[in-house]
Amino acid sequence: MPTSGLKSDMQALTAIFCKGLKHHIRYPGEFAIFLMLPFLFTFLILGMGDAVGGNNAAAYFAARTGTTNIVIYEILGSAVWMTSWVVIEDVGTAIRDEQIKGTLEQNFLAPVHRFTLLVGLSLTDVVITSILFLVVVGVTVAVVLPSSFLTVIPAFLALLLGLIPLFGIGFLFAGFVVRFKEPYIFIQIVNLVFATLTGTYYPVTLLPYWVQVLSGVLPQTYVIDAMRRIVIANQTLVNLYGSIFILLALALAYPIVGYAVFRRIERKASVTGEFSKY
Amino acid sequence: MNPVEVSQLSKTFETREGRLFRKVHRSVVAVDGIDFSVPKGEIFGLLGPNGAGKTTTIKMLCTLITPSSGDAFINGFSVAKDQQKVRENLGVMLTGERTLYWKLTGQENLEYFAALYHLDSAYAKNRILELLKLVGLNERQDTLVENYSTGMRIRLSFAKALLNDARVLLFDEPTASLDPQSSHLIRDIIRDLKREGHAIILTTHNMEEADLLSDRVAIIDQGKIVSLGPPSELKQKVKSSDVIEIEARNLAKQTPAALQSFSEVSKVAITPSQTGETELLRVHVEKGKEVLPRILEFLVRKQATITKVTFIEPTLEDVFIAETGRSLRD
Numbered sequence: 016m017p018t019s020g021l022k023s024d025m026q027a028l029t030a031i032f033c034k035g036l037k038h039h040i041r042y043p044g045e046f047a048i049f050l051m052l053p054f055l056f057t058f059l060i061l062g063m064g065d066a067v068g069g070n071n072a073a074a075y076f077a078a079r080t081g082t083t084n085i086v087i088y089e090i091l092g093s094a095v096w097m098t099s100w101v102v103i104e105d106v107g108t109a110i111r112d113e114q115i116k117g118t119l120e121q122n123f124l125a126p127v128h129r130f131t132l133l134v135g136l137s138l139t140d141v142v143i144t145s146i147l148f149l150v151v152v153g154v155t156v157a158v159v160l161p162s163s164f165l166t167v168i169p170a171f172l173a174l175l176l177g178l179i180p181l182f183g184i185g186f187l188f189a190g191f192v193v194r195f196k197e198p199y200i201f202i203q204i205v206n207l208v209f210a211t212l213t214g215t216y217y218p219v220t221l222l223p224y225w226v227q228v229l230s231g232v233l234p235q236t237y238v239i240d241a242m243r244r245i246v247i248a249n250q251t252l253v254n255l256y257g258s259i260f261i262l263l264a265l266a267l268a269y270p271i272v273g274y275a276v277f278r279r280i281e282r283k284a285s286v287t288g289e290f291s292k293y
Numbered sequence: 294m295n296p297v298e299v300s301q302l303s304k305t306f307e308t309r310e311g312r313l314f315r316k317v318h319r320s321v322v323a324v325d326g327i328d329f330s331v332p333k334g335e336i337f338g339l340l341g342p343n344g345a346g347k348t349t350t351i352k353m354l355c356t357l358i359t360p361s362s363g364d365a366f367i368n369g370f371s372v373a374k375d376q377q378k379v380r381e382n383l384g385v386m387l388t389g390e391r392t393l394y395w396k397l398t399g400q401e402n403l404e405y406f407a408a409l410y411h412l413d414s415a416y417a418k419n420r421i422l423e424l425l426k427l428v429g430l431n432e433r434q435d436t437l438v439e440n441y442s443t444g445m446r447i448r449l450s451f452a453k454a455l456l457n458d459a460r461v462l463l464f465d466e467p468t469a470s471l472d473p474q475s476s477h478l479i480r481d482i483i484r485d486l487k488r489e490g491h492a493i494i495l496t497t498h499n500m501e502e503a504d505l506l507s508d509r510v511a512i513i514d515q516g517k518i519v520s521l522g523p524p525s526e527l528k529q530k531v532k533s534s535d536v537i538e539i540e541a542r543n544l545a546k547q548t549p550a551a552l553q554s555f556s557e558v559s560k561v562a563i564t565p566s567q568t569g570e571t572e573l574l575r576v577h578v579e580k581g582k583e584v585l586p587r588i589l590e591f592l593v594r595k596q597a598t599i600t601k602v603t604f605i606e607p608t609l610e611d612v613f614i615a616e617t618g619r620s621l622r623d
Contacts (some may be wrong), residue, residue, distance in 0.1 A: 023411035026408050026411065026414070027408050027409050029408070030404065030405050030407075030408030030578060031405075031408075031409075032407075034394065034401070034405050037396065037401065038394070038397075039394045041437075114467070116391065116394070116395075117391030117392055118391070118392060118393070118394060120357055120387060120392070121387070121393075121406070121453075122409065123356075123357060123391050123412050124355055124356075124357065124380060124383070124387075125380060125406065125409035125471065126377050126378075126380040126386050126409075126410060126411065127409040127410075127411070132409075150298050166451045171426065173368065235496040263596060282359070285356075285357065285358055286358075286359045286361075287306065287307070288306060288349075288352075288358050
């Protein structure tokens with residue numbers, strides 16, 4: 016009694032999501048890491064800033080960023096970085112994780128669409144991390160800048176829009192991981208480079224011009240900037256139509272390109288028998 | 294058209310081996326132009342030693358590996374071109390116990406895979422309960438798979454292959470690592486599935502199992518089918534010879550080749566015994582009773598210690614020896 020079409024894809028996606036959720040509930044330790052890291056990175060940056068800038072650190076910071084609210088500025092950068100790290104890493108390594116567990120071929124034997132499988136395998140982590148993002152940012156804004164508490168909602172919407180192109184980058188890495196194995200070193204280096212380029216802890220304008228060109232093609236650059244403008248400068252999503260438009264364009268381009276690359280490498284892997292190799 | 298049609302199916306793996314900058318390209322032929330078909334209600338055994346090409350064949354049939362040339366059709370769908378349709382029409386059990394999610398219960402595993410097979414949830418619920426009962430896991434359905442024994446995991450994996458009630462079933466070593474009781478259960482279920490009209494392909498390196506279950510057997514070696522037919526017919530081919538099994542210690546490596554110089558000896562194969570302390574020499578010979586004293590004398594002269602000599606009924610292993618000159622367990 017098979018179902019068909021969109022219903023069957025949604026049913027499969029739900030099952031993959033629930034399976035991931037059960038795994039997380041039965042291995043709960045990761046939640047604590049997701050919650051702590053944005054704060055830890057923020058305190059690290061604050062400490063370094065104080066050590067380097069001394070009494071003038073806040074003034075220097077305000078001159079370069081236009082705000083004295085260092086904690087909010089940094090926590091938004093950290094939280095977006097952590098969320099995008101999870102998306103890219105999880106989409107990129109989901110296939111490898113299943114391969115190591117021995118369950119990848121079982122999933123590939125089923126008539127479920129590969130796109131559904133690839134998205135589904137990382138969806139649980141993305142949803143959990145996004146919820147944790149809301150908690151981290153919500154609590155910080157409520158404590159440090161309570162008057163802006165409601166801006167967390169549009170800021171979260173900007174983040175959700177920015178996650179779509181990140182799935183595309185994740186697909187690209189999923190392909191590379193199938194081909195080269197060794198996922199973690201590869202993806203961690205890229206995520207650190209992304210943090211450097213996208214204004215996670217400082218404005219992109221401080222970077223050399225040619226580096227800013229690279230920043231301009233990364234969705235996190237626009238998400239981080241938009242969220243800071245919404246939460247700190249009280250701008251609305253409508254005011255930020257330029258960034259939103261670019262994010263929409265990236266949301267279309269990255270998944271198409273990323274999935275095309277993944278499928279190409281995946282087809283080659285089925286010729287070489289790569290999926291059975293550890 | 295039969296549910297399974299395999300035509301000139303081949304697979305060559307291209308590899309690059311050696312050190313960095315000194316890599317050498319190598320082609321490995323895993324499956325070499327095999328042909329066979331499986332009608333409804335037949336159990337078709339693929340028998341061969343490890344590395345013979347059985348699993349590669351199964352993986353091509355279930356679309357995990359793309360054939361280099363040739364094609365196979367599952368219910369009329371090409372494994373090379375209609376992969377999605379092939380997957381919908383197949384139930385597959387791959388070897389090993391790590392094919393399940395250990396942090397999920399038995400029932401949760403089946404629910405997950407039922408959704409990937411797009412089974413309607415109400416139908417899936419009943420089907421899962423039915424299958425858990427069939428493989429004797431209904432009382433442990435809520436236990437995490439990590440707490441299952443190896444046999445229970447393999448039985449659950451077997452149940453998974455039956456979820457979508459596909460008319461074509463592929464079982465890769467379904468009873469490997471199972472205790473005798475569980476093996477018996479799985480074999481009985483396979484026989485029932487055959488009676489229901491399923492076309493079943495079974496790979497095994499267990500010749501007794503292939504003999505017991507299969508209506509026809511293809512003996513595969515180095516990617517080629519060296520013999521194909523009902524087990525009884527295949528064994529009939531070697532019945533004209535006597536088969537002597539000699540258990541001995543200190544057998545020299547050259548012994549099998551040296552024994553071939555006897556004009557009455559047609560084939561000789563050597564394998565370690567189950568204990569590993571002795572070796573088993575399997576000799577296909579004309580007029581065995583007359584030649585045996587000379588063979589024993591020859592072995593003693595070569596310093597071998599003979600512990601047991603038996604005249605045995607030919608098995609599928611002897612068919613393999615007759616065709617390849619090697620043992621299935623080499």
